[in-house]
Amino acid sequence: MNRLSAGPIGGGSAASAAGQYRVCGNCRKVPRQVMQANGLDERTNLLVEEYSTSGRLDNITQVMSIHTQYLESFLRSQFYMLRMDGPLPLPYRHYIAIMAAARHQCSYLINMHVDEFLKTGGIAEWLNGLEYIPQRLKNLNEINKLLAHRPWLITKEHIQKLVKTGENNWSLPELVHAVVLLAHYHALASFVFGSGINPERDPDTSNGVRLIAVNNFCVCDLANDNNIENASLTSSNFGNVMVFLQIADSLSELEALMERMKRLQEDKEDEEASQEEMATRFEKEKKESLLVISGAFDDEIVSTDVSRYIEDPGFGYKDFARRGEEHLPTFRAQDYTWENHGFSLVNRLYSDIGHLLDEKFRMVYNLTYNTMATHEDVDTTTLRRALFNYVHCMYGIRYDDYDYGEVNQLLERSLKVYIKTVTCYPERTTKRMYDSYWRQFKHSEKVHVNLLLMEARMQAELLYALRAITRHLT
Secondary structure (H helix, E strand, C coil): CCCCCCCCCCCCCCCHHHHCCCCCCCHHEEECCCCCCCCHHHHHHHHHHHHHHCCCCCCHHHHHCCCCCHHHHHHHHHHHHHHHHCCCCCHHHHHHHHHHHCCCCCCCHCCCCCHHHHCCCCCCCHHHHHHCCCCHHHHHHHHHHHHHCCCHCHHHHHHHHHCCCHCCCCCCCHHHHHHHHHHHHHHHHHHHHHCCEEEECCCCCCCCCCEEEEEEEEEEHHHCCCEEEHHCCCCCCCHHHHHHHHHHHHHHHHHHHHHHHHHHHHHHCCCCCCHHHHHHHHHHHHHHHCCCCCCCCCCCCCCCCCCCCCCCCCCCCCCCCCCCCCCCCCEECCCCCCCHHHHHHHHHCCCCCHHHHHHHHHHHHHHHCCCEEEEEEECHHHHHHHHHHHHHHHHCCCCCCCCCCCHHHHHCHHHHHHHHHHHHHHCCCHHHHHHHHCCCCCHHHHHHHHHHHHHHHHHHHHHHHHHHHHHHCC
16 A cells, blocks of 8 residues: 555645656556555654645655654754744755755755745845855855765864855854754755655646656655565566566575674674774775775766756765875764764754754664564664764764674675765665665665665764864864
8 A cells, every 4th residue: 555645635636646746657546645644643643744834745754754753853853944943044044955955966855945945035036046146155155065075174264264254254153054954955865866756847837846756766665665576576577487586585685684683793792803903994994985886977967957056066975085095084983973072062053953963863873663674573773883884984984982894794785885875976876776785675674774874974964064163163
């Protein structure tokens, strides 16, 4: 049963919804409203509340609603940074969201916030491009591109330049609000592309947006708890023998992963590696991440609708540990932690956002149903930690108390390719990458992976930015 409606709650008929969205054949046959969501009262109530608050129910919210506890935390923090009292005026908040989403060519988020920008009194001329906006907003371009692609390059000098520019200066509370928004929407772009929510402009629709799916990957697939084999094989032309072999292969992968998790736990109880060995394993994993390549790409064409909001479009992600470049020091997490440093700074300069972000980080990191595919009563702590820490590793952040040997044992190459793509250049994500890892797992489990990647990325960006602000203050 599909749990994702073809259109918003309270929208038009199923026919009109199908006209607005390109959805899979099953969705066209069986359009369902989220309020009929298989008896999931908590989830339904949350979605109805979100619809009544914002006046819309977007596909991001619907896909996230698979994990109701997390969605509630996500919506609370996003609502606060966009709509509640804060240092920045409302139109600025939505324009900053547009600037952030544009770094990854995320039309879905851009179009959403173009509408919100105008609804909150934004000046329509600003939507013609960066040359039409106030200089103080233009001044965010540098930190926007660094945060999005190479946050380790942010220094206190970048902060000083923003807060000491005369009439166009930013106050520190305003800057923290802006940084939180930028990091939030960079990371949310990762979730959008990683989850197959990929829109394009369509002048034939009333709001100018038509949702399509990455490589015909309908977003409704993500709201079903069928495993990936059901989604990817039923419409194929493989014979029964090939289907059987692929399912058997994915089952063996699952069993092997569970065995590695069990062995890691047993080894940890027997003995722990020395600090020197832990450091060596981090450096090895950091350098091996250079070899994880998601594919060769020609220069990508950026549409006019997106490029108008981008300065220096050729600036993108470069590996932290590039060959022959050893001058970038590793960010030792113990020297500047979210819990002991970042949280208090952001909360002091932008009241209460620290509590909301901390709740969201903790929620996704600890979220578990103690299941893996068809197996129950499974402790997935080591796997969740490996996913989170691998993202931080690619951003040059090291945890002294974590054994990075676990990353290599738990994350196979296809998963690493997916993680690096979704985290570092999400606009390149494909359905094939999504299908290629954990083939026996449920869609809900893969959505959970995307939530972990999103929050790990956001936290990494914030750590670099807040550390630079702290150095500016001291």
